[in-house]
Amino acid sequence: MTPVEWLILAILFIGVVVGIWQYxxxxxxxxxxxxxxxxxxxxxxxxxxxxxxxxxxNLFLYHFFIPFQYITLALFLRESIHTxxxxxSINYSIFLVIxxxxxxxxxxQSLKEMPFYILLLTRILLLxxxxxxxxQLIRANKVEVLSKIPAFWVSSGILIYFVSFFQMGxxxxxxxxxxxxxxFWIYIVLWFDVAFYLFCLFPILKYRNNSWPRTDERxxx
Amino acid sequence: xxxxxxxxxxSIVLILGLLSLVVVIGFMISFVFVYQRRQLQNRQEKATxxxxxxxxxxxxxxxxxNQTLQHISGELHDNIGQLMTLVRFKLNMLEIEExxxxxxxxxxxxxxxxxxxxxxxxxxxLDGDFVKNFGLVDSLKHLLQRIAFTGKYETDILxxxxxxxxxxxxxxxxxxxxxxxxxxxxxxxxxxxxKVSLQFTPAHFSLTVQDDxxxxxxxxxxxxEMSKSGVGLRNxxxxxxxxGGTCTFKTAQNEGTSVHIQLPSL
Numbered sequence: 001m002t003p004v005e006w007l008i009l010a011i012l013f014i015g016v017v018v019g020i021w022q023y024x025x026x027x028x029x030x031x032x033x034x035x036x037x038x039x040x041x042x043x044x045x046x047x048x049x050x051x052x053x054x055x056x057x058n059l060f061l062y063h064f065f066i067p068f069q070y071i072t073l074a075l076f077l078r079e080s081i082h083t084x085x086x087x088x089s090i091n092y093s094i095f096l097v098i099x100x101x102x103x104x105x106x107x108x109q110s111l112k113e114m115p116f117y118i119l120l121l122t123r124i125l126l127l128x129x130x131x132x133x134x135x136q137l138i139r140a141n142k143v144e145v146l147s148k149i150p151a152f153w154v155s156s157g158i159l160i161y162f163v164s165f166f167q168m169g170x171x172x173x174x175x176x177x178x179x180x181x182x183x184f185w186i187y188i189v190l191w192f193d194v195a196f197y198l199f200c201l202f203p204i205l206k207y208r209n210n211s212w213p214r215t216d217e218r219x220x221x
Numbered sequence: 222x223x224x225x226x227x228x229x230x231x232s233i234v235l236i237l238g239l240l241s242l243v244v245v246i247g248f249m250i251s252f253v254f255v256y257q258r259r260q261l262q263n264r265q266e267k268a269t270x271x272x273x274x275x276x277x278x279x280x281x282x283x284x285x286x287n288q289t290l291q292h293i294s295g296e297l298h299d300n301i302g303q304l305m306t307l308v309r310f311k312l313n314m315l316e317i318e319e320x321x322x323x324x325x326x327x328x329x330x331x332x333x334x335x336x337x338x339x340x341x342x343x344x345x346x347l348d349g350d351f352v353k354n355f356g357l358v359d360s361l362k363h364l365l366q367r368i369a370f371t372g373k374y375e376t377d378i379l380x381x382x383x384x385x386x387x388x389x390x391x392x393x394x395x396x397x398x399x400x401x402x403x404x405x406x407x408x409x410x411x412x413x414x415x416k417v418s419l420q421f422t423p424a425h426f427s428l429t430v431q432d433d434x435x436x437x438x439x440x441x442x443x444x445x446e447m448s449k450s451g452v453g454l455r456n457x458x459x460x461x462x463x464x465g466g467t468c469t470f471k472t473a474q475n476e477g478t479s480v481h482i483q484l485p486s487l
Binding site: 137160174 | 234237241242244248249252253255256257260263267
């Protein structure tokens with residue numbers, strides 16, 4: 001494991017521990033963020049364990065965990081977005097992702113391959129919900145310091161998350177003919193993930209100090 | 222040739238990779254910039270609204286002060302002044318009388334007593350603490366009793382729902398509004414019957430003042446110039462709006478008047 005991977009695990013671990021420690025005090029939408037940390041931590045720990053202990057293919061874990069990652073983040077954004085039609089769309093998108101995950105993993109992509117189709121679908125959907133949330137934030141007629149809005153951090157993180165997927169696509173292209181550069185590229189992509197997890201961790205850590213509002217209701221349109 | 226094409230491919234990949242990052246960073250910087258600008262606008266709008274609100278409050282306070290002074294002046298002239306003139310007249314009569322009977326003294330005493338009652342009533346009606354201490358319902362009951370005491374009007378108060386206390390300031394402003402409505406009825410309506418209804422529900426509080434007087438042309442009165450008339454109506458509406466409520470008038474010539482005020486309960 002590289003130092004960056006250890007760093008990612010450490011960030012996820014902090015998120016899980018702090019989130020569980022503060023569970024009762026977390027507002028509903030922050031709880032979804034905690035579930036995301038739990039799901040991702042389980043995924044990364046298992047993936048690293050498989051890779052280190054058995055030296056075997058661990059990509060089947062991603063087939064299983066990616067829909068859960070999407071569900072938790074989508075529910076988080078659903079709590080922060082206040083337009084009823086968008087909320088409804090997010091609900092439907094969860095069923096869509098589950099159905100697509102079953103179809104792609106069962107019939108289209110082998111469990112030994114990275115589930116790129118479902119990754120692409122979930123990250124595009126998350127990007128859409130994040131952009132809608134950011135638009136809502138711009139339109140809201142409230143006086144609010146941007147850095148104190150938890151969903152702003154997560155939405156910004158999701159933008160980076162999306163770009164990291166784009167980088168992964170480029171890395172796949174590189175891996176065919178230029179293995180060394182691909183390795184370097186994946187190292188950079190991991191830093192994107194570090195940034196994303198830090199952006200998501202930030203709101204949970206802030207709740208620990210109880211200095212942020214317990215709900216995001218003030219961002220109603 | 223193949224190497225060269227591979228190098229170009231690599232360059233394209235690197236450029237695309239970096240470009241995507243630049244796009245996201247650029248987007249976030251622009252977002253923060255636009256958000257800050259919107260925030261500045263919102264702050265300015267809020268500050269303007271706050272200043273307007275403060276100015277309105279100040280204006281209403283001045284109007285209330287002015288009306289209170291007019292009310293004192295009217296009460297002193299029309300009621301207490303009259304009673305004191307009567308006392309003076311009776312005392313002058315006693316001066317020229319050779320013998321003073323206990324009945325004559327009792328008559329003077331009675332008028333002085335009435336004057337004292339009037340002064341007490343006036344004092345209570347002016348005292349905002351009276352509304353604070355006894356609540357809106359009791360203050361309104363007292364106000365209506367005073368009107369009924371003149372013998373010229375029949376008054377009634379009807380309370381629906383379980384009474385609760387509104388915010389202290391709201392109660393005082395509402396009491397002043399009702400005073401203004403009643404004052405208008407006494408001055409202009411030529412009514413014989415006045416009814417005040419209060420309705421307490423969990424969602425809202427409503428108050429209706431009805432009379433069987435001659436009514437008026439609402440649009441015409443409201444359309445008059447501020448200096449002539451219609452100021453009272455506007456004041457009633459504005460003060461109600463200031464409390465976050467609504468005020469509606471139902472009236473027509475010779476059909477009495479009904480003023481309905483509704484406020485949110487919290």
